[in-house]
Amino acid sequence: MTLSRRINRSLGKVPVWLVYLVGVLPPVWLFYLGVVGQLGVEPIKALEHKLGELGLQMLIVVLAVSPLREVTGVNLMKFRRALGLICFYYILCHLLVWLILDVGILSQIWGDIVKRPYITIGMVGFALMIPLAITSNNLSVRKMGGAAWRRLHKLTYAAAILGAVHYVMVAKGFQIEPLVYLGLILGLLAFRLPRPKLAQFS
Amino acid sequence: MAGRYKSSLKWSDVTPKADWMNRRQWLAAAGATAFSIGAVPAMASLGAKSSRYSTDETPNTFEDITSYNNFYEFGTGKEDPKRNAGALVTDPWAIVIDGMVDKPGTYDLADVLNGMTLEERIYRFRCVEAWSSVVPWVGFELKDLLDRVGVQPGAKYVAFETAVQPENMIGVQRGVLDFPYVEGLTINEAMHPLTILSNGVYDEPMPNQKGAPIRLVVPWKYGFKSIKSIVRISLTANQPPTSWNKANAREYGFFSNVNPERSHPRWSQETERRIGGGLFAKRVPTLKFNGYGDEVASLYAGMDLIQNF
Numbered sequence: 001m002t003l004s005r006r007i008n009r010s011l012g013k014v015p016v017w018l019v020y021l022v023g024v025l026p027p028v029w030l031f032y033l034g035v036v037g038q039l040g041v042e043p044i045k046a047l048e049h050k051l052g053e054l055g056l057q058m059l060i061v062v063l064a065v066s067p068l069r070e071v072t073g074v075n076l077m078k079f080r081r082a083l084g085l086i087c088f089y090y091i092l093c094h095l096l097v098w099l100i101l102d103v104g105i106l107s108q109i110w111g112d113i114v115k116r117p118y119i120t121i122g123m124v125g126f127a128l129m130i131p132l133a134i135t136s137n138n139l140s141v142r143k144m145g146g147a148a149w150r151r152l153h154k155l156t157y158a159a160a161i162l163g164a165v166h167y168v169m170v171a172k173g174f175q176i177e178p179l180v181y182l183g184l185i186l187g188l189l190a191f192r193l194p195r196p197k198l199a200q201f202s
Numbered sequence: 203m204a205g206r207y208k209s210s211l212k213w214s215d216v217t218p219k220a221d222w223m224n225r226r227q228w229l230a231a232a233g234a235t236a237f238s239i240g241a242v243p244a245m246a247s248l249g250a251k252s253s254r255y256s257t258d259e260t261p262n263t264f265e266d267i268t269s270y271n272n273f274y275e276f277g278t279g280k281e282d283p284k285r286n287a288g289a290l291v292t293d294p295w296a297i298v299i300d301g302m303v304d305k306p307g308t309y310d311l312a313d314v315l316n317g318m319t320l321e322e323r324i325y326r327f328r329c330v331e332a333w334s335s336v337v338p339w340v341g342f343e344l345k346d347l348l349d350r351v352g353v354q355p356g357a358k359y360v361a362f363e364t365a366v367q368p369e370n371m372i373g374v375q376r377g378v379l380d381f382p383y384v385e386g387l388t389i390n391e392a393m394h395p396l397t398i399l400s401n402g403v404y405d406e407p408m409p410n411q412k413g414a415p416i417r418l419v420v421p422w423k424y425g426f427k428s429i430k431s432i433v434r435i436s437l438t439a440n441q442p443p444t445s446w447n448k449a450n451a452r453e454y455g456f457f458s459n460v461n462p463e464r465s466h467p468r469w470s471q472e473t474e475r476r477i478g479g480g481l482f483a484k485r486v487p488t489l490k491f492n493g494y495g496d497e498v499a500s501l502y503a504g505m506d507l508i509q510n511f
Contacts, residue, residue: 034481040281041262041270042333043481104484108470116468169468172331173378173449175278 004073011076019079023086026054027093044101051094056167056181058087059160063188070191081136084156088133091126091163118169125162128155157192160185248320248402250340255396256324257493261404262335266478268409272329273430274378275364275371276411282373283411289370290431292415301361301436304352311415315401318342322405323398323419328460328492330424332485334474339419341400345393353389353437360392361385361442362418363434379445385429386442386456387420390501396421396494399432422494424458455511459502460492464511 030050034043062083065076076083103109112119132153134140141149164182171178261267273283276290295311320340328334348360364383368374374381391397401408401416408414413430420427426446436442446454453467462472473485491498502510 031481037480039481041266041477042280042475044475044483045280045333047481101481105473108472111470115465118468171278173274173278174376175378176376 002073008073008075011074011078014079016079016082019082020086023058023082024089027051027090044097048094048097048102051090051097052167055087055090055094056163056185058083058090059156059163060181060184060188062087062156063160063185067188067191085133085136088129091129095126118166121162121169122166125159125166128159128162132156132159157189160189247405248340248407250320250322250402250405253321253323256322256338257326257336259324259326259336261324261338262476262478264404267335267337267403268411270333270335270477271411272331272425273373273411273413275366275373275381275383275431277373278378286372287410287414289367290365290410290414291367291370292410292431295415295433297416297432298434299347299351299436300434301438302354302357303348303437304354306351314347314399314416315342318346320401321398323396323400323421325396325419325421326492326494327419327421327425327428328474328488330426330454330458330466330471332469332471332474332488333477334488335477337419338404339398339400340402340405341398341419343395344397344399344418345395347399347435348392348437356439357437358389359438359441360387360389361434361436361438362387362429362432363436364429365431365433379449382433383429383445384442385418385427385444387427388501389437391420391498394498394501396497422459422491422498424460426454427458457502457507457510459507459511460488461490461507461511462488463490464508 030039030047033039034047037043039046062080065080065083069075069077099109103112113123114120132155135144135149135152144152164178164185168178168182269284270280271283272280273287276283276286296308297311297314298308300306320342322338322340324336324338326334327337344360362385364381366374366382371381373379387397398419399416400413400419403409403412408417413428416432417430418428418432427444441456444454444456446458447456460471465471471488474488475483475485489495
């Protein structure tokens with residue numbers, strides 16, 4: 001049996017609810033660390049940044065599911081919805097920390113969303129994820145029909161690019177890390193571009 | 203009701219809420235002190251005198267002001283300087299003073315400090331990134347040094363330069379900014395009594411991550427103007443280049459006075475958050491000239507501070 005088939009067989013035994021359970025924990029844990037003073041002297045920014053990074057990391061994982069299957073045969077499709085919803089949850093927590101703990105002043109929040117391009121871009125990216133989260137259930141797939149549902153969920157690609165650009169724009173000076181995220185996301189999207197079929201010997 | 207536990211404690215025995223809330227801060231401060239005493243037994247008190255220019259606001263803890271810094275030579279993360287600045291070599295240390303001065307030369311740090319009266323200046327300190335702290339600096343007025351070397355009549359600006367030790371500075375290796383870091387002031391700003399060269403905090407020698415062994419402190423400007431680990435001071439006729447202005451002129455001007463009315467293109471400057479306040483600390487309004495307007499507003503009489511940001 002090949003390695004990928006062995007991995008797939010083990011993955012088959014992992015219940016999806018376990019992925020949800022594990023996925024829910026990091027923000028809760030980080031918030032707890034913040035409350036007890038373990039996130040440094042500026043815990044609000046630390047929490048906000050860590051949640052944003054978690055969201056981007058999960059976006060990369062979600063985008064990697066189908067290339068991973070194509071290249072290695074390892075199949076995570078069963079978990080993709082859970083991973084997508086967990087990603088939405090991380091970004092939502094990131095946004096809530098910014099709204100409530102970081103800024104917390106309504107007029108300034110609105111001003112930031114309208115006037116600051118990196119915040120505008122981040123907000124648009126989040127807004128694009130809302131219909132995706134709402135329709136991440138079997139009923140929606142049935143009601144919309146598979147083709148329309150898949151078309152809607154291509155918004156993931158736009159949200160991912162906006163999220164990465166949002167991160168790049170926050171950085172001061174020349175910083176590698178945001179560019180690595182952007183590069184990974186663009187690479188995973190490029191994988192989905194139509195590829196010319198290679199000539200095959202038969 | 204029988205047998206219910208009765209406490210002899212009264213409400214007057216309860217620890218005040220503020221103290222209880224601050225217990226970790228207190229422990230952290232005690233820990234930091236114990237650590238610094240343990241690790242550096244010979245660390246001498248600088249014996250700074252108090253100053254009328256100090257704010258009566260409570261300074262942030264030593265832990266606060268040395269754990270959350272921008273010092274891009276040692277990385278872009280706020281915790282990076284504390285982690286990486288131990289590599290900075292601060293002894294021997296000399297400062298080149300040149301340009302339009304009567305006595306140019308390379309001055310050993312000890313000669314620069316010799317004869318200076320060290321004062322404790324407790325200043326509000328506002329980062330351009332909308333966070334702030336209160337720091338008990340130790341230092342002397344820059345004017346005292348400039349007077350000693352003799353500023354020539356044509357000098358209009360003072361340029362500063364930070365040390366570059368590529369092998370010790372991870373940020374320099376990565377090319378985060380165009381190093382050496384450079385900054386500048388007008389001669390009037392440099393001669394202002396609030397402007398100090400600082401060689402310590404909390405009456406102890408300057409920690410590396412805070413700009414050892416000697417740095418500038420200009421409390422009414424955003425923190426990045428207060429250049430760290432200075433190796434060169436030049437008096438010039440023309441406005442000198444400054445690092446963040448070179449990196450992004452749209453966002454960072456030469457003056458960079460704290461000004462809630464002039465927002466940074468990427469964020470508002472109307473409010474700030476004092477570090478060390480925990481997860482539920484609220485923002486507070488930012489004051490023009492960081493609250494030092496009575497002392498320094500006259501330096502900019504008639505100037506449009508939105509244009510000249």
